[in-house]
Amino acid sequence: xxxxxxxxxxxxxxxxxxxxxxxxxxxxxxxxxxxxxxxxxxxxxxxxxxxxxxxxxxxxxxxxxxxxxxxxxxxxxxxxxxxxxxxxxxxxxxxxxxxxxxxxxxxxxxxxxxxxxxxxxxxxxxxxxxxxxxxxxxxxxxxxxxxxxxxxxxxxxxxxxxxxxxxxxxxxxxxxxxxxxxxxxxxxxxxxxxxxxxxxxxxxxxxxxxxxxxxxxxxxxxxxxxxxxxxxxxxxxxxxxxxxxxxxxxxxxxxxxxxxxxxxxxxxxxxxxxxxxxxxxxxxxxxxxxxxxxxxxxxxxxxxxxxxxxxxxxxxxx
Amino acid sequence: xxxxxxxxxxxxxxxxxxxxxxxxxxxxxxxxxxxxxxxxxxxxxxxxxxxxxxxxxxxxxxxxxxxxxxxxxxxxxxxxxxxxxxxxxxxxxxxxxxxxxxxxxxxxxxxxxxxxxxxxxxxxxxxxxxxxxxxxxxxxxxxxxxxxxxxxxxxxxxxxxxxxxxxxxxxxxxxxxxxxxxxxxxxxxxxxxxxxxxxxxxxxxxxxxxxxxxxxxxxxxxxxxxxxxxxxxxxxxxxxxxxxxxxxxxxxxxxxxxxxxxxxxxxxxxxxxxxxxxxxxxxxxxxxxxxxxxxxxxxxxxxxxxxxxxxxxxxxxx
Numbered sequence: 001x002x003x004x005x006x007x008x009x010x011x012x013x014x015x016x017x018x019x020x021x022x023x024x025x026x027x028x029x030x031x032x033x034x035x036x037x038x039x040x041x042x043x044x045x046x047x048x049x050x051x052x053x054x055x056x057x058x059x060x061x062x063x064x065x066x067x068x069x070x071x072x073x074x075x076x077x078x079x080x081x082x083x084x085x086x087x088x089x090x091x092x093x094x095x096x097x098x099x100x101x102x103x104x105x106x107x108x109x110x111x112x113x114x115x116x117x118x119x120x121x122x123x124x125x126x127x128x129x130x131x132x133x134x135x136x137x138x139x140x141x142x143x144x145x146x147x148x149x150x151x152x153x154x155x156x157x158x159x160x161x162x163x164x165x166x167x168x169x170x171x172x173x174x175x176x177x178x179x180x181x182x183x184x185x186x187x188x189x190x191x192x193x194x195x196x197x198x199x200x201x202x203x204x205x206x207x208x209x210x211x212x213x214x215x216x217x218x219x220x221x222x223x224x225x226x227x228x229x230x231x232x233x234x235x236x237x238x239x240x241x242x243x244x245x246x247x248x249x250x251x252x253x254x255x256x257x258x259x260x261x262x263x264x265x266x267x268x269x270x271x272x273x274x275x276x277x278x279x280x281x282x283x284x285x286x287x288x289x290x291x292x293x294x295x296x297x298x299x300x301x302x303x304x305x306x307x308x309x310x311x312x313x314x315x316x317x318x
Numbered sequence: 319x320x321x322x323x324x325x326x327x328x329x330x331x332x333x334x335x336x337x338x339x340x341x342x343x344x345x346x347x348x349x350x351x352x353x354x355x356x357x358x359x360x361x362x363x364x365x366x367x368x369x370x371x372x373x374x375x376x377x378x379x380x381x382x383x384x385x386x387x388x389x390x391x392x393x394x395x396x397x398x399x400x401x402x403x404x405x406x407x408x409x410x411x412x413x414x415x416x417x418x419x420x421x422x423x424x425x426x427x428x429x430x431x432x433x434x435x436x437x438x439x440x441x442x443x444x445x446x447x448x449x450x451x452x453x454x455x456x457x458x459x460x461x462x463x464x465x466x467x468x469x470x471x472x473x474x475x476x477x478x479x480x481x482x483x484x485x486x487x488x489x490x491x492x493x494x495x496x497x498x499x500x501x502x503x504x505x506x507x508x509x510x511x512x513x514x515x516x517x518x519x520x521x522x523x524x525x526x527x528x529x530x531x532x533x534x535x536x537x538x539x540x541x542x543x544x545x546x547x548x549x550x551x552x553x554x555x556x557x558x559x560x561x562x563x564x565x566x567x568x569x570x571x572x573x574x575x576x577x578x579x580x581x582x583x584x585x586x587x588x589x590x591x592x593x594x595x596x597x598x599x600x601x602x603x604x605x606x607x608x609x610x611x612x613x614x615x616x617x618x619x620x621x622x623x624x625x626x627x628x629x630x631x632x633x634x635x636x
Binding site: 120123124125126127156171172173174175177178180181182184185186187208211213214215216217218219220221223224225228229231232234248251252254255256258259261262263 | 438441442443444445474489490491492493495496498499500502503504505526529531532533534535536537538539541542543546547549550552566569570572573574576577579580581
């Protein structure tokens with residue numbers, strides 16, 4: 001390993017159900033990585049220090065002076081130590097200022113990145129933990145002059161607007177979780193057969209979501225169409241899951257675009273997608289059906305975001 | 319029992335999870351009744367004739383000439399015999415025409431009421447089984463000159479418009495099922511504590527649903543507010559279930575009112591509620607918050623609807 005490629009940071013993305021860890025060089029490259037199903041909900045007795053040692057112990061033995069930083073639910077009330085939310089607008093400086101620190105075994109310190117809260121008058125607050133770091137990592141790659149609209153699909157999808165290096169607005173959509181519970185527990189799930197994607201049914205769901213006429217109703221009514229279309233063989237049982245996916249993703253996009261457009265005063269023509277590959281592909285298609293380009297962020301945005309926050313906090317010593 | 323009060327009809331409301339049966343007099347009074355957890359999904363081997371005998375055998379022995387009629391999922395493809403959907407507009411004549419008949423043990427015939435399908439151009443079909451009978455029963459009590467808007471809250475809530483004794487339009491909303499699966503399986507359910515209603519939180523959910531500004535998003539975003547408000551102690555853990563209930567019921571009402579108003583060309587000031595008492599009370603409050611009176615239908619609308627259909631079909635012999 002050349003000197004330029006020597007790791008400068010141990011970076012952890014420590015979420016609810018999984019943990020990913022990276023050895024990151026000064027240019028943001030992840031030269032080593034590991035992942036484990038050791039999210040904060042998986043820990044038996046909440047002994048985060050023991051888990052941290054088990055995950056990162058080898059690296060810490062090899063690089064005892066390496067600074068370490070983590071983002072995600074590890075900083076929540078249920079995590080290792082609560083890192084209180086930074087208020088939006090929030091960028092590298094605000095997140096660096098909000099770092100909290102815990103001591104692992106052998107005295108290794110681990111800095112924990114705060115989440116971000118967005119507050120608006122007369123509306124409930126919204127929160128994120130981990131996504132702020134992904135977005136700032138993507139901005140470290142390419143921060144355009146104008147605003148950037150981010151879409152982070154998942155269990156709780158996030159849409160966000162960044163301007164001049166700071167997250168100025170965001171909103172959460174329970175799309176992925178709704179899909180999961182409806183598939184697992186509802187009459188729609190009981191009607192589903194087969195595995196895999198059905199492109200035609202997905203597009204049918206997208207189109208149903210897009211019908212904004214009063215007669216078409218909104219999501220509570222449209223969900224039932226997955227049942228009624230199947231009843232009359234207008235939707236194959238093997239396509240119900242994809243139809244539901246298209247209906248929910250399309251509904252999220254329409255909700256979010258209205259909010260983003262109201263905030264920006266214009267409709268975005270391009271958004272930056274950060275997420276798992278298969279899901280990002282579905283969102284790209286759904287966005288394309290609305291005339292919007294979904295650009296995929298470079299991989300490992302979290303590692304680069306953690307590096308940027310650590311740099312802003314002076315953790316790297318240079 | 320006087321002659322006037324002699325039962326004229328054995329009437330069954332035979333649904334997915336439960337069965338209710340009535341001995342009905344000529345004026346629509348249910349003089350005897352029973353209910354059992356014997357919905358079509360509870361039957362072990364689909365031997366509906368055996369179940370019917372077990373439920374109604376005593377009555378049929380006492381009144382061997384009594385005509386019998388059933389509505390609900392017993393007429394679905396998974397029921398005793400499929401009674402194909404009647405097309406809306408549908409009233410007593412259309413339902414009577416669509417009756418199918420099965421033979422119980424001892425040769426007793428049972429007539430089964432068809433469900434109703436509503437088809438509109440460029441929209442998925444919608445369906446009901448059982449609700450059509452409840453509504454026609456309520457219309458038998460009071461059929462005003464103008465249109466009647468019905469609301470039947472439940473797992474799959476129905477909104478419908480009846481004109482001149484026929485159901486001309488309806489739509490289904492998956493409100494109750496969404497509430498159940500989110501309560502049982504989602505992060506929102508895991509955050510809930512305590513039992514019982516919390517009126518303040520219910521009203522907070524109603525108000526959140528009513529915010530139609532683009533920035534407020536729609537249901538996928540609003541659902542997350544149950545989590546974020548609880549996180550900042552703006553919603554007690556004991557109130558999350560009621561908040562979710564208010565959010566979902568309020569969203570259903572707003573979706574449905576838009577569709578009903580588009581159909582009628584005016585916003586209804588009064589709707590007729592048919593449903594379980596506690597749920598109807600919540601809907602009355604939610605409707606009231608939108609300036610709409612929710613009138614409760616007389617109990618046993620199903621029994622009177624079945625009587626009216628049996629009369630229209632000439633089953634009563636007079």
